Amino acid sequence: MAAFGLHEVLGDTGTNDQALSRPMHPKLVAHRRGPFRSSTGLMVTPDGGLNGDCADVIIICDIHLHHDDALDGRWPAEIEWVHRHIDHGSLVCSTCSGAVLLAEAGLLDGAEAASHWTMADLFRDRYPAVRFRPERILCDSGRGGQLITTGGASSWQDLALYLIGRFCGADEAARIARLFLLGDRGYGQLPFASMARPRQHSDAVISRIQEWLVDHYDTPAPVAVMVDRSGLSERSFKRRFSAATGYTPVEYVQALRIEEAKQMLETEDMGIEDISAAVGYEDPTFFRRLFKRRAGVTPAQYRQRNRLRSLPR
CATH class of the missing domain: 3.40.50.880 (Class I glutamine amidotransferase (GATase) domain)
Incomplete structure (x- = not known):
C-alpha cells in the first residue's frame, strides 16, 4: 500500500x-x-x-x-x-x-x-x-x-x-x-496503459459496428466501411459513435490497432514493418509516430521493455 x-x-x-x-x-x-x-x-x-x-x-x-x-x-x-x-x-x-x-x-x-x-x-x-x-x-x-x-x-x-x-x-x-x-x-x-473501457450504451447500430470492428480493425479505410455498414449518413454515424463510445471513430480504430500491435510486440518475432501492416498501417513511419503518441515509447522500446520471454527449461 x-x-x-x-x-x-x-x-x-x-x-x-x-x-x-x-x-x-x-x-x-x-x-x-x-x-x-x-x-x-x-x-x-x-x-x-x-x-x-x-x-x-x-x-x-x-x-x-x-x-x-x-x-x-x-x-x-x-x-x-x-x-x-x-x-x-x-x-x-x-x-x-x-x-x-x-x-x-x-x-x-x-x-x-x-x-x-x-x-x-x-x-x-x-x-x-x-x-x-x-x-x-x-x-x-x-x-x-x-x-x-x-x-x-x-x-x-x-x-x-x-x-x-x-x-x-x-x-x-x-x-x-x-x-x-x-x-x-x-x-x-x-x-x-490499455484502451480505456468505452461507455456502456444502448445504441444497437453502434454496438453492431463495434462487434464487427473487433475482427476487422485492419480493414483499409475502416471508418468509411463502418459508415457504409451502419446505414447512416457519415455525419449521423460519427455523432452517434462518439456519443455512444466516448471515442471518435478514428480514435477507436487507432486504439484497437495499437492494442493489437502491443500484443504482437510482446509475443511475436515479427518485424516492426510487418506488425504495422498486420494491424492496418501500410506506412510504418506513420505507425511508429502513432504508436509513440499513444504509448509514450517507440514500438522497439515497448518490445524491449515488455517482451514475454519463455521460462528456461
Missing part, C-alpha cells in the same frame, strides 16, 4: 548522520479511529482521526474502486477534511486513484490532474471539467502549486521524492532515492 511506503520513506528523511535536512514526521490518519483492514486485507492502525490540527502536507492515497461503485455522497468527512486543509494553506496531494476524492471535492475542476490510467473513463464521464492527463506521473494540479496529483500505483515513490526535494532539498532527495532504490519512470504511464 502507498500509505505504508510513504510512511517509511518520508519517515527516514533527515534521520541519519548523512542527512543535512530537517526530518519529516508522517502520520497515518483515517475517518475510522480504531484498527481496520484495508481492501487488500492488511491491518491498518491510524495514528489519529480527521479532527486534529491541520498538517503542512496531506496525501490522499489510492482508493479501491469498482467501475459501478456509487460515488455520490461517499466521502463527506474526508472531503470536509481536505477542504479544511486547502483553506489552511496546506499542500494537498493524491496518489493513484486518490485523485478521485479530490475530483469529488470539486478541487480539480479546470485543472490538469493525474491518476491511474484506468480512471480515464471515470474522469471523462463524471468529471468532464478536469483535464485528465493519463500519461503523467506527477502533475501540478493548480492553486499555485497547492494541489499535486500523481498517476499509477507506484507513483507514491515519485511523490515522496518530490516532497523531499521541495521541503528538504535535492541532496536529501538524492540520498533517499539511493537508500530505497527509487528509480526514474521518465516514460510515464502510457507504456502500461
Whole structure:
C-alpha cells in the first residue's frame, strides 16, 4: 500500500548522520479511529482521526474502486477534511486513484490532474471539467502549486521524492532515492496503459459496428466501411459513435490497432514493418509516430521493455 511506503520513506528523511535536512514526521490518519483492514486485507492502525490540527502536507492515497461503485455522497468527512486543509494553506496531494476524492471535492475542476490510467473513463464521464492527463506521473494540479496529483500505483515513490526535494532539498532527495532504490519512470504511464473501457450504451447500430470492428480493425479505410455498414449518413454515424463510445471513430480504430500491435510486440518475432501492416498501417513511419503518441515509447522500446520471454527449461 502507498500509505505504508510513504510512511517509511518520508519517515527516514533527515534521520541519519548523512542527512543535512530537517526530518519529516508522517502520520497515518483515517475517518475510522480504531484498527481496520484495508481492501487488500492488511491491518491498518491510524495514528489519529480527521479532527486534529491541520498538517503542512496531506496525501490522499489510492482508493479501491469498482467501475459501478456509487460515488455520490461517499466521502463527506474526508472531503470536509481536505477542504479544511486547502483553506489552511496546506499542500494537498493524491496518489493513484486518490485523485478521485479530490475530483469529488470539486478541487480539480479546470485543472490538469493525474491518476491511474484506468480512471480515464471515470474522469471523462463524471468529471468532464478536469483535464485528465493519463500519461503523467506527477502533475501540478493548480492553486499555485497547492494541489499535486500523481498517476499509477507506484507513483507514491515519485511523490515522496518530490516532497523531499521541495521541503528538504535535492541532496536529501538524492540520498533517499539511493537508500530505497527509487528509480526514474521518465516514460510515464502510457507504456502500461490499455484502451480505456468505452461507455456502456444502448445504441444497437453502434454496438453492431463495434462487434464487427473487433475482427476487422485492419480493414483499409475502416471508418468509411463502418459508415457504409451502419446505414447512416457519415455525419449521423460519427455523432452517434462518439456519443455512444466516448471515442471518435478514428480514435477507436487507432486504439484497437495499437492494442493489437502491443500484443504482437510482446509475443511475436515479427518485424516492426510487418506488425504495422498486420494491424492496418501500410506506412510504418506513420505507425511508429502513432504508436509513440499513444504509448509514450517507440514500438522497439515497448518490445524491449515488455517482451514475454519463455521460462528456461
